[in-house]
Amino acid sequence: MNADIQPKLTQIVIYPVKSLDGIVVDRAQISTGGALEFDRRWAIVDAGGKVVNAKRTAKIQQLRSQFDFVNRGSESDCRSLIHLQTVDDASNYTFCLNTELTELSQWLSQFFGFDVNLIENTTTGFPDDLNAYGPTIVSTATLATICEWFPDLDLAEVRRRFRTNLELSGVPAFWEDRLFSAPEEAIDFQLGNVRFYGINPCQRCVVPTRSSFSGAVTAKFQQTFTHQRQQTLPSNVNVARFNHFYRLAVNTQIPLVEAGKFLKTGDRLTISSGDDR
Numbered sequence: 001m002n003a004d005i006q007p008k009l010t011q012i013v014i015y016p017v018k019s020l021d022g023i024v025v026d027r028a029q030i031s032t033g034g035a036l037e038f039d040r041r042w043a044i045v046d047a048g049g050k051v052v053n054a055k056r057t058a059k060i061q062q063l064r065s066q067f068d069f070v071n072r073g074s075e076s077d078c079r080s081l082i083h084l085q086t087v088d089d090a091s092n093y094t095f096c097l098n099t100e101l102t103e104l105s106q107w108l109s110q111f112f113g114f115d116v117n118l119i120e121n122t123t124t125g126f127p128d129d130l131n132a133y134g135p136t137i138v139s140t141a142t143l144a145t146i147c148e149w150f151p152d153l154d155l156a157e158v159r160r161r162f163r164t165n166l167e168l169s170g171v172p173a174f175w176e177d178r179l180f181s182a183p184e185e186a187i188d189f190q191l192g193n194v195r196f197y198g199i200n201p202c203q204r205c206v207v208p209t210r211s212s213f214s215g216a217v218t219a220k221f222q223q224t225f226t227h228q229r230q231q232t233l234p235s236n237v238n239v240a241r242f243n244h245f246y247r248l249a250v251n252t253q254i255p256l257v258e259a260g261k262f263l264k265t266g267d268r269l270t271i272s273s274g275d276d277r
Helices: 058-062 101-112 139-147 157-163 175-179 221-231
Strands: 008-014 023-025 027-029 044-045 063-071 076-084 089-096 116-120 137-139 168-171 188-193 194-203 247-253 261-266 269-271
Touching: 008 027, 008 261, 027 044, 027 188, 058 063, 058 101, 089 101, 101 116, 137 139, 137 175, 139 168, 139 175, 139 221, 139 247, 175 188, 175 247, 221 247
Parallel strands: 137 168
Antiparallel strands: 008 023, 008 168, 027 261, 044 116, 063 076, 076 089, 137 247, 188 194, 188 269, 194 247
């Protein structure tokens, strides 16, 4: 690795309820399923069990959420609280994710206009990619470059649109693209003392094309993004991994033996010597 490049973990974001707002934390424990603890632990589903997310309905982007996790010393005495507001109602509605899922489901059903329930997976959460179930990784420089492509978007909005878990500093834009290689070939690296495998560039959906607050569509977002992404692709990247260029950030796996370890802001990223490109 170039001596001038010193990748460091500067932000960790977890998304307790899939498709709702994230929370910034200083550290995150690795779950027994290789995910970040509490990341996408809950998901909203309809009566048929299909996930209700921002891909499916832009209305979810008109819903604001905050979370409090209160640990009184034992698993049985932990409380996970969600606070909800809508763009049309400044009132704050609070529910306990441990004991009030029925009441929360009723409130959300009224908001969406059809019956929904919350389901929970404490082991793996509900990742989009079941093969690359670990946290996603991007660099601050990459997100800042996207702001240049879309001058009406600031860094905070770009972060909310792309919903990446781990953010790196100390590297140039798109440096993280070296954390994946050929199909069926993982890049072995570490963040702090946690081992990762870089799997592939994350395929994006309709969600980043819309305002994270209103759901309003940014005109020609995907076309502009795709063109600029192709033009700025680093020279050392395996282009064969891009059947299209509407991809951003790296999907990962964390070996299950890493469960119980912690990621912390300030952790350094090191690539195994055999994978150093």
